[in-house]
Amino acid sequence: MSAMKIALVLAVALLALVSVAEAGVSFKSLNSSRTLTVQAKIQATNVTSGQAHVGTDHLVISWALNSSFDGTGKDARYVNVKIKLCYAPVSQTDRGWRKTKDDLEKDKTCSKGITQQKYVSTGNTTTWRITKDVPGAVYFVRVYAVDAVGTELAFGQTTDKTKTTNLIEIVPISGRHVSIDIAAAVFSVFSVGSLMGFLSLEAIKQRKANSKAGHFFRAAFTDIIRGHSVLREIKIIKSKC
Amino acid sequence: MAPQGENRTDADLTGEPGSSLHGVTGHEVFPYINMDTVPEEATDLKGRKFSLPVDSEHKAKKLKIYSFARPHMLTFHLSWISFMTCFFSTFAAPPLLPIIRDNLGLTKTNIAHAGVASVSGSIISRLLMGTICDLFGPRYGCAILIMATAPAVFCMSIVSTVDGFILVRFFISFALATFVSCQFWMSSMFNGQIVGLANGLAAGWGNAGGGITQLVMPLVYDLIAKNIGADNFTAWRLAFFLPGCMHIVMGLIVLAIGQDLPDGNYSSLKRSGDKVADTFFKVLQYGVTNYRTWIFTITYGYCLGVELTVDNIIAQYFYDRFDINLTIAGTIGSTVGLMNIISRPAGGLISDMAARRFGMRGRLWALWTLQTIGGVLCIGLGLLGSLGPSVVVLVIFSIFMEAACGATFGIIPFISRRSLGVISGAVGAGGNVGSILTQVLFFSNPSYSMEKGIMLMGVMAIACTAVLFLVYFPQWGGMLCPPSKATEEDYYGGEWNEAERAKNLDRNSLKFAENSRSERGRSRQEQTSDSAPSTRV
Numbered sequence: 001m002s003a004m005k006i007a008l009v010l011a012v013a014l015l016a017l018v019s020v021a022e023a024g025v026s027f028k029s030l031n032s033s034r035t036l037t038v039q040a041k042i043q044a045t046n047v048t049s050g051q052a053h054v055g056t057d058h059l060v061i062s063w064a065l066n067s068s069f070d071g072t073g074k075d076a077r078y079v080n081v082k083i084k085l086c087y088a089p090v091s092q093t094d095r096g097w098r099k100t101k102d103d104l105e106k107d108k109t110c111s112k113g114i115t116q117q118k119y120v121s122t123g124n125t126t127t128w129r130i131t132k133d134v135p136g137a138v139y140f141v142r143v144y145a146v147d148a149v150g151t152e153l154a155f156g157q158t159t160d161k162t163k164t165t166n167l168i169e170i171v172p173i174s175g176r177h178v179s180i181d182i183a184a185a186v187f188s189v190f191s192v193g194s195l196m197g198f199l200s201l202e203a204i205k206q207r208k209a210n211s212k213a214g215h216f217f218r219a220a221f222t223d224i225i226r227g228h229s230v231l232r233e234i235k236i237i238k239s240k241c
Numbered sequence: 242m243a244p245q246g247e248n249r250t251d252a253d254l255t256g257e258p259g260s261s262l263h264g265v266t267g268h269e270v271f272p273y274i275n276m277d278t279v280p281e282e283a284t285d286l287k288g289r290k291f292s293l294p295v296d297s298e299h300k301a302k303k304l305k306i307y308s309f310a311r312p313h314m315l316t317f318h319l320s321w322i323s324f325m326t327c328f329f330s331t332f333a334a335p336p337l338l339p340i341i342r343d344n345l346g347l348t349k350t351n352i353a354h355a356g357v358a359s360v361s362g363s364i365i366s367r368l369l370m371g372t373i374c375d376l377f378g379p380r381y382g383c384a385i386l387i388m389a390t391a392p393a394v395f396c397m398s399i400v401s402t403v404d405g406f407i408l409v410r411f412f413i414s415f416a417l418a419t420f421v422s423c424q425f426w427m428s429s430m431f432n433g434q435i436v437g438l439a440n441g442l443a444a445g446w447g448n449a450g451g452g453i454t455q456l457v458m459p460l461v462y463d464l465i466a467k468n469i470g471a472d473n474f475t476a477w478r479l480a481f482f483l484p485g486c487m488h489i490v491m492g493l494i495v496l497a498i499g500q501d502l503p504d505g506n507y508s509s510l511k512r513s514g515d516k517v518a519d520t521f522f523k524v525l526q527y528g529v530t531n532y533r534t535w536i537f538t539i540t541y542g543y544c545l546g547v548e549l550t551v552d553n554i555i556a557q558y559f560y561d562r563f564d565i566n567l568t569i570a571g572t573i574g575s576t577v578g579l580m581n582i583i584s585r586p587a588g589g590l591i592s593d594m595a596a597r598r599f600g601m602r603g604r605l606w607a608l609w610t611l612q613t614i615g616g617v618l619c620i621g622l623g624l625l626g627s628l629g630p631s632v633v634v635l636v637i638f639s640i641f642m643e644a645a646c647g648a649t650f651g652i653i654p655f656i657s658r659r660s661l662g663v664i665s666g667a668v669g670a671g672g673n674v675g676s677i678l679t680q681v682l683f684f685s686n687p688s689y690s691m692e693k694g695i696m697l698m699g700v701m702a703i704a705c706t707a708v709l710f711l712v713y714f715p716q717w718g719g720m721l722c723p724p725s726k727a728t729e730e731d732y733y734g735g736e737w738n739e740a741e742r743a744k745n746l747d748r749n750s751l752k753f754a755e756n757s758r759s760e761r762g763r764s765r766q767e768q769t770s771d772s773a774p775s776t777r778v
Contacts, residue, residue, distance in 0.1 A: 004637075023517050094348035096561075097339070106564065133473040135343030174401050175344050175474025183482070188392035191489045195388040198496045200379075206508050 024105025025152045033145075035074055036156025037083070038063045040141040042168065043127065047168045048158065054130045054173055061114065063143045064123025064154060072230035078119040078145040084110035084125065088159070088167045091137035104152055110142050119145060142184055291503070299503035300432040304439055312500045313430045317443060319499050320423040323383055323491045324447030327416035330394045330484035331359060332552075332578075333453040334410060336458045336571065337477045344474040345406055353685070355407045356553050357677055362414035364677075370418035371666020372423040375524045375659075378501035378508075383422040388492035390416040394485040398478040404695045416488070417673075421666045424446060428661060429502055429656035434759050436591060437604070437651025441589020445581045445647060451552060452578025454484075455571060519659065527736045528663030531685045533656045536708050537649060537664075538671030542611055543705040544645045546675020547619065547698060551577055551639070553676075554684055558691050563628045573632060577639045588647025597650070600762025601717035604652050609720065610707045614647035617704035623696030646672075655714070655757060658750040659736040675705075680751040717760050724761075729754035 009239045041048055043058035052059065061083055065075055092098045100109045114128050140159040144152045159166045283292050292310040293301040301313040308314040334355070335342060366386065373382040393412035400406050423443050431439040461483055466476035482713065501507045528534055556574035559565055588611060595603030618638035625631045651669070656664050679701070683694035711717035715727035733754040737747035 006636075012582060094343075094350055096349055097342070136346055172344070173472065173474055175472060175478055176399060176401060177475060180475070180478055184395040184398050184485075187482070187485060187489070188395045190390035191388050191492070194489070194493065195496075198493075199385075202508070209509070 023108075024044060024103050024227075027102050027104055027107065030152060030155050033074070033107050033154035034156060035066050035146060035154045036063050037066045037123075038141055038143045038156040038158050040158045040166075040168065049168055051169045051171055051217050052130055053171045055132050057130055059114075059128045059130060059141070059168070061128065061141055061143075062123065062125040065121045066156070070121070074154070075119070075121055075145070077147050079148045080116055080150075081119050081124075082116050082144045082146055083114040084142050084144070084148075085112040085114055085134070085139050086110035086142045086157070088138040088140055088163050090167075091139070114141070126210045130170060132173050134170055134172060136170060137168045138169050140167055176214050274306075279309030279513055288707070289706065295503065296432045296756050298432075298749070298756055300430055301503070302432045302435065304431065304435055304442070306442075311498075313505050313740055315498065316426055316430050316500060317439065319491075319495055320379070320383065320419075320426045321446045322444040323387055323495055324419045324423040324443065325450035325453070326484070326487045326491045327390070327419045327459075328447055328450030329389060329454045330390075330488065331363075331410075331414050331417055331482050333394075333458050333481065334353035334359075334397070334406075336455045336463055337480065340462070340473055340477045341406070344477070345403055347403060347406065351407070353401050354373070355410045357680060358407050358411040359414045360417075360549055360553075360673045360676050361422075362411045363417035364673045366415040367421050367670040367673070368663075369647060369666070370421040371425075371528070371662040371664065371669075372521060372524060374422055374662035374665070376519060376521060378500045378506060379422040379426040379429065379662075380499040380506060382428070383419050384492045384495040384499065386416060386418055386422070387488050387495070391485055391488035391492070394481060394488060397481045398485075418669070419668070420444065420447065421662065421669050424650055424653070424665050424669070425662050426501075430664075433757050434597070434656065436654050437589035437592035438586060439589070440650040440654070441586040441592075441647030444650060445583070445585025445589075445643065448581035448585060448643070449579055452575045452581065455575035455578065458483075485565050504626045524660050524663055527657060528660030528667065531664070532662070533712055534664045534667050536657070536712055537653065537668045538674075539651050539705050539708055540608075540612065541646070542675025542678070543666045543669040543702040544615070544642060544649060544675075545669075545672030545675075546679055547615070547702055548577070548639070548642050548646065548675065548682070549676035550679045550698065551635075551642075553559075553680065555635070556690065558695070559628075559631075560693065563631070565628070573635070576636065578634065579623055580639045581643050583694040584643035585647035588644030588649075588778065589651050590647075591644065592648040596760060596762070598763055600765065601652070601655065601714055602720065603714060603762065604760075605650065605709055605720045608645060608648040608652065611641055611648055612706040613703055616699045616706065617640035619699030620696050621699075623692045623694070623699060655735060655760060658733045658740060658753045714760075717762075724765075729757050729760075733757075 039048065039062050041049055041060045042052045043060050063081060063083070069075070087098045089100075092100065092109070098108050100112070101107045112134060115126055117124050117126065121222055140157055140158040140163060142155055145154040158168075283438050289314075291299065291301075292308070293303050293305065293313055295301055304317070305314055306317075309318060317327070322560070338347075338352065340689060341347065347355075353588045364512070370382050370386065373385075390413060393409060393415070396409050397406075397413070400409055427443050428436055458480060461480045462477055465479050467473050468475055469476075471479060502510060504510060524649055526591040552574065555577060556570040560570040561572055591607050591611070592604045595607040597603075599606070616640055618634055620639060622631060622634045622638055625634060648667075653665055653668055654661060679698050683689055683697050687692075710720050714732065715723055715725045716729050716732050718724035734747055736750060
C-alpha cells in the first residue's frame with residue numbers, strides 16, 4: 001500500500017510542477033524586433049568565421065543598436081542584453097537536446113550563456129575566453145535585449161536568417177589526460193593480475209590437497225570394504241537365526 | 242546427508258582418516274530415508290554448525306536478512322551486492338549522457354546504438370555463465386566475470402570516439418551475467434520452499450543497481466567537477482573509476498570468503514566425492530532438450546525484456562510527449578529501477594505462497610496472472626494521454642512486471658537439477674533478447690509513435706505469456722492438466738542414464754527430488770505423508 005501512496009504523491013507533485021510552468025516568449029514574435037547588430041571575431045585570427053580552440057582562443061563580441069532604429073524609441077524598455085552562444089543547424093541534426101523551438105522557454109538552440117551586460121544604445125564589446133565545457137560544434141552568437149525581469153524583447157545575431165553564414169567552429173578538449181590513461185591501465189592490470197594470482201594459488205592448493213586426499217581415499221576404501229564384508233556376514237548370521 | 246546425532250562419533254570431529262568422507266560413501270549405499278527436516282544443530286560435512294535450519298541438502302529453510310552468517314546468509318549478501326555492482330556499472334553511462342554526448346559529439350542514433358549494445362553483450366555471457374556455474378561453481382563464475390569486466394569499465398574513462406563508446410558499453414554489459422551466478426547461487430543455498438523469495442530478493446536488490454546508479458553517478462560527477470574543480474569532460478571520466486573499483490573489490494571479496502555450496506567449494510567437494518564432476522556436453526544436452534527452458538526463455542523475454550526496454554525509453558517518452566524537465570523525466574525513469582527492491586521479492590514471495598497451497602500449479606498461475614496484468618497495464622500506458630495518470634500507471638505496471646520476473650525465478654530452480662546453470666543462463670539471456678527484439682520492432686520504426694510502440698509491446702507481452710499454458714511437470718501437473726503418477730525421483734533421476742545411475746552420480750539430484758516434494762501443494766502433501774517412506778537401494 002505504501003508504494004501506491006508514494007506513487008500518488010509523486011503524481012500530485014508532478015502535476016503541481018506542470019501547472020506552475022509558463023510558456024516563454026515566442027521567437028517568431030521577435031522577428032520584427034531584430035534591432036541589434038552583432039559581430040563576433042575570433043581574437044587570434046581576427047576573422048568572423050573559422051576555427052576557435054577551447055581554453056586558448058577568445059571571442060570578441062561587439063553589439064550595438066542598429067543605426068536604422070536610432071531615435072525610434074524601440075529600445076525604450078531594453079534594460080540588459082544577454083549574449084549567448086548558439087548551435088548552427090548542422091550541429092543540431094539528430095540531436096533532439098539542441099532542438100530549436102519557437103517557445104523561448106523551451107528553446108535549446110542557445111544553451112550556452114556568454115555574459116550579460118547593461119544595455120546602452122551605442123553598444124558594447126566583450127572578450128570571452130572560450131570555456132573548457134563548450135562541446136565541439138558549429139556556432140553563431142546571438143544577443144537578446146531583455147527587460148528588467150528578463151523577458152526577451154529583441155535580438156541580434158552574427159549570422160543570417162537561415163543560419164548558414166559567418167559560423168564559428170569550436171574545437172573542444174578531449175577531456176583525456178595521460179594520468180587518467182595510466183591509472184586506467186594500472187587498475188585494469190591489477191584486476192586481471194590479482195584474479196590470475198588467486199586462481200593459480202587455488203590450483204596449487206588443490207594439487208597439494210589432491211595428492212594428500214589420494215592417501216585418505218585408499219585408507220577409507222579399505223575401511224569401507226572391510227565394513228561391508230562385516231555387515232554382509234551379520235546379515236547372513238541374522239537370516240540364519 | 243548429514244549424519245544424525247546418534248551416529249556421530251568423536252572420530253568424525255577430530256579429522257581422522259575417513260572422517261572427510263563422512264556422510265558420503267558409507268551412507269549412500271544404505272536405503273534412503275525420507276527426511277525433510279534435520280535437527281536445528283545440523284552440521285555440514287566438516288562438522289561446522291549451521292546457524293539456520295537446513296534440509297537434507299543443507300540448503301537453508303529460513304532467510305534472516307540481517308545476518309551475515311556463513312554460509313547461507315553471507316552468500317546471499319555477496320551475490321546480491323556483486324550483481325548490483327554489475328548493474329551499476331552497466332547503466333552508469335546513461336545518467337551522465339548529457340556530458341558524454343557533448344564530449345564525444347554523439348547523435349541520437351549513436352546513443353540508440355549504444356543502448357542496444359549495452360544489453361546485447363550479456364546475451365552471450367549469460368549463456369556461457371550458465372555452463373560455468375554448472376561445471377565450476379557460481380563463486381568462480383561470479384568472481385572471474387566481475388574482475389574480467391573491470392578493465393572494460395576503466396576503458397570508459399579513455400574513450401574519445403563514438404565507436405569506442407559503443408564498444409565499451411558492449412563489453413561492460415558482459416558483466417550482467419552475474420545475474421545467472423546470483424540466481425544459481427541462491428538456488429544452491431536455499432530450500433525450494435523459500436527459493437522464490439531468496440531469488441527475488443537477490444535479483445531485485447541487484448536490479449535496483451540500475452536505479453541507484455542514476456542517483457549516485459551524477460552526485461559523484463558533481464563532486465569531482467565542482468569540489469575538485471576538474472573540467473566537465475575530465476570529471477565524468479574520473480567518475481567511472483568508482484564502478485571500476487567496486488568491481489575489483491567485490492571480485493576479491495567473493496574469491497576470498499565466497500562458497501559454492503553449503504558444505505564447501507566445488508573443488509574440495511569434488512575431491513571428497515560429495516560433488517559430482519559433470520561434463521559440459523551432458524549439462525548442455527539436458528538443458529537444451531528440456532522444452533520448458535525455451536518456454537521460460539520466451540516468457541522472461543517479455544517480462545525482463547519489457548522492463549529493460551522501459552528503462553531505456555521512458556525518460557525520453559515523458560520528456561518528448563509531456564514536455565517535462567529532463568531531470569524530472571530521469572527521476573521517473575530511476576523510480577522504475579528502484580521499484581525492484583520491493584516488487585521483485587514480492588513476486589518471489591507470491592510464488593512461494595502459491596506453492597505452499599497449490600504447489601507448482603500455483604506458481605505457474607501466479608506467474609501468468611502477474612505478467613498478463615503487467616501486459617494489460619502496458620497497453621494502458623500507451624493509450625493514456627495525460628501526465629498524471631501515465632505516471633501512476635507506469636509505477637503500477639513496473640510493480641507487476643518486476644513481480645513477474647521474481648515469480649519466474651521461483652519456478653526455474655525446479656526445471657532441472659543437473660543443468661540449472663544452463664537453464665538460468667538461457668532464460669536470463671532470453672530477457673535481453675526480448676528487450677532488443679522489442680526495441681528493434683517497435684521503437685526504431687519511424688512510422689510507430691512511441692505510445693503506439695508501448696501499446697504493441699503490451700500486446701506482445703500478453704501473447705508471449707500465454708505459452709505458459711504449455712508447461713507440464715509430470716509429477717506436479719501444469720496450469721490446466723493435473724499431475725500423473727510420476728514422482729519427483731523419476732523426473733530428476735531421468736536426467737541421468739543407466740551407467741551414471743549405477744555409479745551413483747545422481748545422488749544429488751535424488752536428494753533434491755526428495756526436497757522438492759513441497760511442490761505438490763498442500764492437498765497432495767497430506768497424502769504422501771501417510772504413505773511409506775520412499776526407498777532406493
